[in-house]
Structure formats: C-alpha cells, structure tokens
Amino acid sequence: MSNCNENHDSFRHSIEVKSKSPTIIQTIILFTFVSLLPFCFLAAEQKKEQNKFQMYNGKIIRSISIEIRDIFDETDSGSLYKTINGVKVNTREQVIRRELLIKEGEAFDNFKLYETERVLRALRFLRNIELSVSPDGDFVDIKVRVQDTWTLIPKLGYSTGDGKEKKFIGIAESDLLGYGKRAELGYAEEDNRRTVQTVWEDPRLWGTEQRLAAAYLQRNDGELSFFSLDRPFRSFLDTYSWGIEGNDVDTIGRLFENGDEYYIYRQRLLDLGFNYTLSSARNPEDEVSRYSFGWAINNARFYNATLKDYEDLSLNPAELLHDEALRPENRRFSGPTFLYEYVKPDFISSNYIDKFDRTEDYNLGIDFTTRLFFAPELTGSNNDSVLLTSNLAKGWRAGEGAFTRGEFGLSSRIERGLGLQNSLFRTEWNFFKVFSPSFYKESFIGRHTFASAFSLDYGWELDKDRQFLLGADTGLRGYDARTFDGDKRFLLNIEDRIYLV
Structure with missing residues (x-):
C-alpha cells in the first residue's frame, strides 16, 4: 500500500x-x-446503513444536470487562484456523463446512484463528488457536482537518503485537454541506470467501454514495454469483462547481499495473457461472484552477463561472482487459466489516508480470489x-x-x-x-x-x-x-x- x-x-x-x-x-x-x-x-x-435516497426507488429520472467546478471556488480570492482556474482546461461534461450508471428516463435505483459515486471518485482528476436527488411527484431530478484538480504535474527531484543517488525530471498529465486521458514523460537516473519513460492511458478508448494502457522504458541496460487492452469491471453492476495484456522485459538482473550486487545476469521475460470474466449476482449490493477463464504464457530466459552489461551498470567484473550455478533456470509456462472471485461490497469512504x-x-x-494456471x-x-x-x-x-x-x-x-x-x-x-x-x-x-x-x-x-x-x-x-x-x-x-x- x-x-x-x-x-x-x-x-x-x-x-x-x-x-x-x-x-x-x-x-x-x-x-x-x-x-x-x-x-x-x-x-x-x-449490515449496511440504508441510503437516504432509498425511498425514491422506482421513480422516473426526469433530468440529470452536471456541474463541474473550477479547481478553486469563487470564495478563494487572489489573482493566482484565478490564473490557475483559467489555465486548467476543465473536464468536459461528456467525460462525466459517460461514467454515470443512472440514465434519464429510467427508474431510479439507489444502488446505481451509490455505485456512480464510487465510479466518479475513482477518477484521479476529480474530487469532492456530490450527487443529490430532488423528488417531484413520480419523478426525480438528479444533480451531479464534481470539482476539478490540477493535473499537469512537473516532476523534478534529487535524493540520496536511502544510500542510492536518485535524479529525475519529467511531466505528467492525467486529464489531457479535459478528456480524462493520461500521458507521462520522464527521465531518471538511479543505481547506475538511466531511464527514459513514456506512459499513455486512455480509460475510454474512442469513447467506448474499452481501456487502453501502454508504457515504454528505454534504459542503458535494456528496455521494458507494456501493453493492455481491456474492458474492466467499473462497478458491481457490470456483468462481464475481458482483457489482453503483454509485458516484455530485456534488462540486466541483479542479486544482492548486504546492499551490493554479487551476481548479475541478462534476462529476457515475456508475459502474455487473455481472460474473459462473467459476473453473477442476484443482488450485487450484497455479494458478487465472478468466474474467469483465459490463456497465459510466461516465458523467462536467462543468460550470462557480457562485459558491456558490467559497463552499463558501472560494475567491476573482478568484484562480482561468476558462478553459473547462481544463474536462474529458464522457465516457460503456457496453458489455460481459471479464476474465481467472491466479493461482498461494504465500502467506507475516507480522506486523509x-x-x-x-x-x-x-x-x-470480503474479497476472495483463487486462480489456477x-x-x-x-x-x-x-x-x-x-x-x-x-x-x-x-x-x-x-x-x-x-x-x-x-x-x-x-x-x-x-x-x-x-x-x-x-x-x-x-x-x-x-x-x-x-x-x-x-x-x-x-x-x-x-x-x-x-x-x-x-x-x-x-x-x-x-x-x-x-x-x-x-x-x-x-x-x-x-x-x-x-x-x-x-x-x-x-x-x-x-x-x-x-x-x-
């Protein structure tokens, strides 16, 4: 954590x-x-506390209005606050609306409202989520109020507190142009490794239910790449999900003793996987069971380090062991996977954690998961x-x-x-x-x-x-x-x- x-x-x-x-x-x-x-x-x-909007179940949702507040409220005086509000591109209403589990014209459901709050709170670029319900006869009007946060984060740092010298510089944006997309670019030096990192995440690819994430790290001792395309479970009301992902690593592996490397090796790791999951629940407010099947490939190959590998990490070969018995054995696992998950929702909301x-x-x-490969x-x-x-x-x-x-x-x-x-x-x-x-x-x-x-x-x-x-x-x-x-x-x-x- x-x-x-x-x-x-x-x-x-x-x-x-x-x-x-x-x-x-x-x-x-x-x-x-x-x-x-x-x-x-x-x-x-x-036993869960009854939500204060439970009595409106079954009424027709007549309207849903959305209010997106600036980073700083009007009560915050000063030109700096106004400048920040003016520079930040506000999250677009369509980004909020597509996350709502409640729709105009449908019957009001208290649990859907509760789940909608959770879904919106999970968006890292929003805070102070408030959903209110106003009854009018057989109808209800719902107001969604959210507040933007500053999402363009420059990163610059230097530290030696843990015995390792670290330097990093970069920039990250988690609400690009108000569309909720995330992009990162950074450079870091640590443990004689120099890394250039790029990350892209689109939680709603082309406005669909699909999520795309990709990352690439170029280091002086190798490279790492990651790709994921999935339809995740965003709430307990979702009935299915699926995912495809791949992870490719070509770097130098290291073994340590008393804080120092005593053996290094070249490693090539490839992980590929696919899964499809069905969710079954008579009452998702009380409990949910999920059944997943898929296919996975885990391939790990290990090789003796070359002189260039020692140079890349600024290590002296004479000071390290060269016993091939220390080198990990090659591994390859390929086959079907089966997963079962049992969840009893009982959420607590808190800040300052x-x-x-x-x-x-x-x-x-309870959140219980078991997987067989x-x-x-x-x-x-x-x-x-x-x-x-x-x-x-x-x-x-x-x-x-x-x-x-x-x-x-x-x-x-x-x-x-x-x-x-x-x-x-x-x-x-x-x-x-x-x-x-x-x-x-x-x-x-x-x-x-x-x-x-x-x-x-x-x-x-x-x-x-x-x-x-x-x-x-x-x-x-x-x-x-x-x-x-x-x-x-x-x-x-x-x-x-x-x-x-």
Missing part, C-alpha cells in the same frame, strides 16, 4: 525465520485453509506444472474515523518430478485512524492520521531470480537500500501523518 513519504515518524523492524520447507500436502492444506477463510467471516458482516483531502473508497467486505508440456511448457494463487482480504470498522483491513495470500507452483517450487505465503494488515483538524487558537495547524502497517512474506524454494530485499527503498527507514536480503521478510510500521494543507 502506498503511504505518504513526508513527516512520518516510523518504527520498522525486520526478522528472519528459519524452518523446514513445507511438503506438497502441507501447502495444499494451507491453500485450502486460505480458500475457505471467507466463509468464516460471513456471519460477521455488518493516502491522498490528503481527496475522498477514496475502501472495501471492508495449468501449464502442461502438451501446450508448450518446459514441464507439466500447475501454478496456484489464492488471496483473501477483509476489513472492519474500528470506531469513528477508523478502520482496519487485512490480507492473506498464498502462491505456489507444483512441477512434475520437482514438487513445490517458488512458494510464498504473505499477509498484510493496516490500521488507520483519521483525527479531526487541529487548531491553535483560531489558526489551522494541520490534521493527523494515525497509521500502522504489518506485513510478512514467507517464501520457500524460491526461483533464483526472486529475492526479498529490505531497506529504505522498501520501507525500512534508517537503513540504506537493500540492507537485508533473504527468503523471509517481516515489516512493522507505525506512523503519525501530519497534513498541513
């Missing part, structure tokens, strides 16, 4: 646990346990294999302005003749408490959010290119980047976040 990086007081601790590797039977039992956990929580679900005063939605209901030799895999993944998330309210949310996850690979490979058990827990604004006499001096996070990664028989690292760049403050390495990782963080704006 992302956290604010400024003004945090943190305590983090890491510990390594050693034990014997679990057997296949133990892993299957653990996988089954994680898979059945959601049903243990069914009785503990809290990750995005300052921007309100975000967090699902405290069958990869036999018959379909081009290196070995008969089954890859399985299971994840469970659940949250609870903890008083006014507070909530906690936890996740359990398990992933593993079973290969013929090799048994369990690349297995991982992980858990993560977060707690947030948002306090009221603080004042000194009549002057606003900030807001506080208490946040704590706990995470545990426990791996066994991991692939050689999969290494857990812990340091300043992964949340362990007070240490250099990649100070610790291993196949087990524990992290505890306690923060008092202070927001001065």
Whole structure:
C-alpha cells in the first residue's frame, strides 16, 4: 500500500525465520485453509446503513444536470487562484456523463446512484463528488457536482537518503485537454541506470467501454514495454469483462547481499495473457461472484552477463561472482487459466489516508480470489506444472474515523518430478485512524492520521531470480537500500501523518 513519504515518524523492524520447507500436502492444506477463510467471516458482516435516497426507488429520472467546478471556488480570492482556474482546461461534461450508471428516463435505483459515486471518485482528476436527488411527484431530478484538480504535474527531484543517488525530471498529465486521458514523460537516473519513460492511458478508448494502457522504458541496460487492452469491471453492476495484456522485459538482473550486487545476469521475460470474466449476482449490493477463464504464457530466459552489461551498470567484473550455478533456470509456462472471485461490497469512504483531502473508497467486505494456471508440456511448457494463487482480504470498522483491513495470500507452483517450487505465503494488515483538524487558537495547524502497517512474506524454494530485499527503498527507514536480503521478510510500521494543507 502506498503511504505518504513526508513527516512520518516510523518504527520498522525486520526478522528472519528459519524452518523446514513445507511438503506438497502441507501447502495444499494451507491453500485450502486460505480458500475457505471467507466463509468464516460471513456471519460477521455488518449490515449496511440504508441510503437516504432509498425511498425514491422506482421513480422516473426526469433530468440529470452536471456541474463541474473550477479547481478553486469563487470564495478563494487572489489573482493566482484565478490564473490557475483559467489555465486548467476543465473536464468536459461528456467525460462525466459517460461514467454515470443512472440514465434519464429510467427508474431510479439507489444502488446505481451509490455505485456512480464510487465510479466518479475513482477518477484521479476529480474530487469532492456530490450527487443529490430532488423528488417531484413520480419523478426525480438528479444533480451531479464534481470539482476539478490540477493535473499537469512537473516532476523534478534529487535524493540520496536511502544510500542510492536518485535524479529525475519529467511531466505528467492525467486529464489531457479535459478528456480524462493520461500521458507521462520522464527521465531518471538511479543505481547506475538511466531511464527514459513514456506512459499513455486512455480509460475510454474512442469513447467506448474499452481501456487502453501502454508504457515504454528505454534504459542503458535494456528496455521494458507494456501493453493492455481491456474492458474492466467499473462497478458491481457490470456483468462481464475481458482483457489482453503483454509485458516484455530485456534488462540486466541483479542479486544482492548486504546492499551490493554479487551476481548479475541478462534476462529476457515475456508475459502474455487473455481472460474473459462473467459476473453473477442476484443482488450485487450484497455479494458478487465472478468466474474467469483465459490463456497465459510466461516465458523467462536467462543468460550470462557480457562485459558491456558490467559497463552499463558501472560494475567491476573482478568484484562480482561468476558462478553459473547462481544463474536462474529458464522457465516457460503456457496453458489455460481459471479464476474465481467472491466479493461482498461494504465500502467506507475516507480522506486523509493516502491522498490528503481527496475522498477514496475502501472495501471492508470480503474479497476472495483463487486462480489456477495449468501449464502442461502438451501446450508448450518446459514441464507439466500447475501454478496456484489464492488471496483473501477483509476489513472492519474500528470506531469513528477508523478502520482496519487485512490480507492473506498464498502462491505456489507444483512441477512434475520437482514438487513445490517458488512458494510464498504473505499477509498484510493496516490500521488507520483519521483525527479531526487541529487548531491553535483560531489558526489551522494541520490534521493527523494515525497509521500502522504489518506485513510478512514467507517464501520457500524460491526461483533464483526472486529475492526479498529490505531497506529504505522498501520501507525500512534508517537503513540504506537493500540492507537485508533473504527468503523471509517481516515489516512493522507505525506512523503519525501530519497534513498541513
């Protein structure tokens, strides 16, 4: 989970646990346990509060008006505010209207209104989403009020706090010309790597339900490219989704010990996938089940590093190991995938968690996913294999302005003749408490959010290119980047976040 990086007081601790590797039977039992956990929580679900517009269900929607407010309200005086409002191209009404799940002439449905609010809040270029309903006999009139945000973000920075020198410059726009499209261009230097990055995202390709995302990174040690075209689930009312994506990586891989590289290799990774998902729900306000099938190809090839690879990373070959036994084994998995997801919507809306005063939605209901990837030799895999993944998330309210949310996850690979490979058990827990604004006499001096996070990664028989690292760049403050390495990782963080704006 992302956290604010400024003004945090943190305590983090890491510990390594050693034990014997679990057997296949133990892993299957653990996988089954994680898979059945959601049903243990069914009785503990809290009944949702009835929405104040529930009594208007069935009335005909006569009109829907949309008001898009400037970044700064008219009450904000000063030429700077007026200049910013004038420079920013306002989000276009058609961008807002196409996201609405409610339509003029249809019967009003309170849940559709509730879902529309969530959909609009998910748009990163909008804030202060308000939907109001005015009844008039057998009709209702709906008003949608949103507020623009400043979306053209210049990026310029330099840091050495984690033991690594970082430089970056770039620009990002998330509401290009008011159409809601995102574009980024940037240059960065880090770890002797120089990167030029370009990103493009169109959440409504040609005004359709389809979403397009593409990225390309050119580095001095190789290149990375990503492409995705899909029709995502935007709300619990959607009945189907599909997606196609590809990821191609040709870079130098590195293994670390005590913060320094001790072995490097050339890696070529190719991931391709397609999926089609059906959503089934008698009452999507209460629970949703999703069934997905598709095809995936994961191809990983590893080669010895060349002299040029060492030069690209400014490394001295004499100071690193050259044992080919350290090089990861080639892998190829190809075959059908099957996924099941069970969701109980129970959202809480809060600001001052990750995005300052921007309100975000967090699902405290059950979200359970399990995926099976069958990869036999018959379909081009290196070995008969089954890859399985299971994840469970659940949250609870903890008083006014507070909530906690936890996740359990398990992933593993079973290969013929090799048994369990690349297995991982992980858990993560977060707690947030948002306090009221603080004042000194009549002057606003900030807001506080208490946040704590706990995470545990426990791996066994991991692939050689999969290494857990812990340091300043992964949340362990007070240490250099990649100070610790291993196949087990524990992290505890306690923060008092202070927001001065």
